[in-house]
Amino acid sequence: MNSILLASNRGPVSFTVSDDGELTMRRGGGGLVSGLSGVAKDDGVLWVCAALSDGDRSAVRLAPGGRIDQAGYDTGPLRMLDIPPATFHRAYNAVANSTLWFVNHLLYDIPNSPNFGTRFEREWESYRDYNGTFALALAENAGHGARVMVQDYHLTLTPAMLRAERPDLRVAHFSHTPWAPPEYFSLLPDEVGGEVLEGILGADHAGFLAGRWAQAFMDCCESLLGAEVDRVGRSVTYEGRTTRIGVHSLGVDGEALWQRACEPDVESNMTALREQVGDRRLIVRIDRTELSKNIVRGLVAYREFLAAHPEWHGRVVHLAFAYPSRHDLPEYREYTASVQRCAKEIEDEYATEDWDPLILNVNDDYPRSLAAYRLADVLLVNPIRDGMNLVAKEGPILSPRCALVLSREAGAAAELSPYALMVNPYDISGTAAALHDALVMPEDERRMRRDKLHAAATALPPDKWLAAQLDALG
Ligand code: G6P
Numbered sequence: 343m344n345s346i347l348l349a350s351n352r353g354p355v356s357f358t359v360s361d362d363g364e365l366t367m368r369r370g371g372g373g374l375v376s377g378l379s380g381v382a383k384d385d386g387v388l389w390v391c392a393a394l395s396d397g398d399r400s401a402v403r404l405a406p407g408g409r410i411d412q413a414g415y416d417t418g419p420l421r422m423l424d425i426p427p428a429t430f431h432r433a434y435n436a437v438a439n440s441t442l443w444f445v446n447h448l449l450y451d452i453p454n455s456p457n458f459g460t461r462f463e464r465e466w467e468s469y470r471d472y473n474g475t476f477a478l479a480l481a482e483n484a485g486h487g488a489r490v491m492v493q494d495y496h497l498t499l500t501p502a503m504l505r506a507e508r509p510d511l512r513v514a515h516f517s518h519t520p521w522a523p524p525e526y527f528s529l530l531p532d533e534v535g536g537e538v539l540e541g542i543l544g545a546d547h548a549g550f551l552a553g554r555w556a557q558a559f560m561d562c563c564e565s566l567l568g569a570e571v572d573r574v575g576r577s578v579t580y581e582g583r584t585t586r587i588g589v590h591s592l593g594v595d596g597e598a599l600w601q602r603a604c605e606p607d608v609e610s611n612m613t614a615l616r617e618q619v620g621d622r623r624l625i626v627r628i629d630r631t632e633l634s635k636n637i638v639r640g641l642v643a644y645r646e647f648l649a650a651h652p653e654w655h656g657r658v659v660h661l662a663f664a665y666p667s668r669h670d671l672p673e674y675r676e677y678t679a680s681v682q683r684c685a686k687e688i689e690d691e692y693a694t695e696d697w698d699p700l701i702l703n704v705n706d707d708y709p710r711s712l713a714a715y716r717l718a719d720v721l722l723v724n725p726i727r728d729g730m731n732l733v734a735k736e737g738p739i740l741s742p743r744c745a746l747v748l749s750r751e752a753g754a755a756a757e758l759s760p761y762a763l764m765v766n767p768y769d770i771s772g773t774a775a776a777l778h779d780a781l782v783m784p785e786d787e788r789r790m791r792r793d794k795l796h797a798a799a800t801a802l803p804p805d806k807w808l809a810a811q812l813d814a815l816g
Pocket of ligand 1: 352371372373374494519667668
């Protein structure tokens with residue numbers, strides 16, 4: 343029985359299985375896992391996650407009770423749930439990633455989607471089952487009065503389900519995404535939107551990465567549920583229960599990141615990159631290939647910058663690392679293709695015998711990403727909308743002189759905007775101009791800004807972030 347439990351769809355590790363049945367473990371990607379992996383392992387928290395792939399399912403079957411750590415892997419306490427693939431697929435791909443993610447990041451092409459019909463009803467049923475499986479597993483593993491930290495949009499129903507099962511527990515929910523304003527959130531069928539809000543309100547504490555997202559959640563509770571909202575004291579009262587609302591802007595463990603970035607695999611990637619680009623200035627971006635990250639507009643802005651500033655031809659390289667994500671969804675496959683198309687156009691237009699203006703990489707390589715951060719002169723982070731964006735925080739920790747071009751729609755803007763060059767993510771010309779300003783920023787100014795960014799990025803490292811929420815649970 344555990345006294346602190348963490349639940350999320352993606353766990354700290356995932357497995358691939360080779361043709362001869364050999365399992366290989368690797369770290370999971372994305373903001374949630376980057377943020378939480380260190381703390382969960384250190385503090386002996388039991389992490390409950392879903393098996394995402396065939397490799398994960400094979401690992402679960404070899405682990406007693408799904409306890410990966412008890413099957414000889416150095417993961418920290420970890421229970422992986424083997425949810426039937428069809429149920430998992432509908433809950434993760436159709437509901438979480440194609441619906442709730444789209445709603446909270448405002449991603450729909452409204453004249454054509456969404457469409458909620460009978461197919462969605464079945465998908466929603468699977469989402470309920472998937473949330474129920476988590477609630478059951480948490481109820482099984484939680485000691486009396488334990489504190490349970492449920493993470494993200496995959497698990498919005500779990501808090502209320504868990505409370506029904508185990509009223510003795512203290513439950514927190516945390517959203518790593520933005521939250522939609524009521525008029526957009528109410529694209530969801532009324533019962534579905536209501537269930538999501540009521541599910542989260544089953545928690546004692548609902549956490550968000552930025553004040554903006556917390557406000558939007560409270561607005562939804564008020565206008566869709568008629569709940570009583572205290573915006574100043576930050577709480578929502580509904581059907582006699584009060585859920586406290588917290589804003590915890592997850593930061594980075596600067597020390598640990600720096601140590602990792604000094605390891606030999608990163609150093610050798612730095613050498614290789616330097617050989618490839620020479621002493622040219624580097625504009626870096628590192629993202630999942632994700633619709634909300636706005637990679638295509640970022641590339642188009644770089645093209646506009648090159649067109650407007652021939653003096654930079656041959657003197658700058660854009661390193662764009664866009665590692666694969668959610669490739670079961672056709673929108674993501676198409677998006678990856680448009681990123682590649684756009685990169686090719688830039689190459690065709692500007693590349694010369696001895697200058698590659700753009701290096702696009704679409705495979706995952708963590709040491710190479712860390713090497714790119716260390717070498718960056720400019721870091722471009724221009725999402726359409728983002729819960730936080732840890733890239734914006736990691737870059738200034740690893741690069742001594744990088745200037746940050748940051749979208750005003752990223753949660754990180756709340757803390758970083760005074761020291762970053764802020765952009766409207768839809769304004770390509772504005773982004774192109776910001777890239778130029780970032781490149782020509784005087785040395786003393788870039789170092790001053792970078793130091794401030796570093797301080798803001800490390801203000802609430804994951805251990806303090808978790809501790810603050812555990813405190814909030816009492
Ligand atoms: C975001 C979400 C996380 C998710 C991550 C990667 O950071 O908030 O919950 O794990 O993206 O996405 P994936 O679908 O690959 O888990």
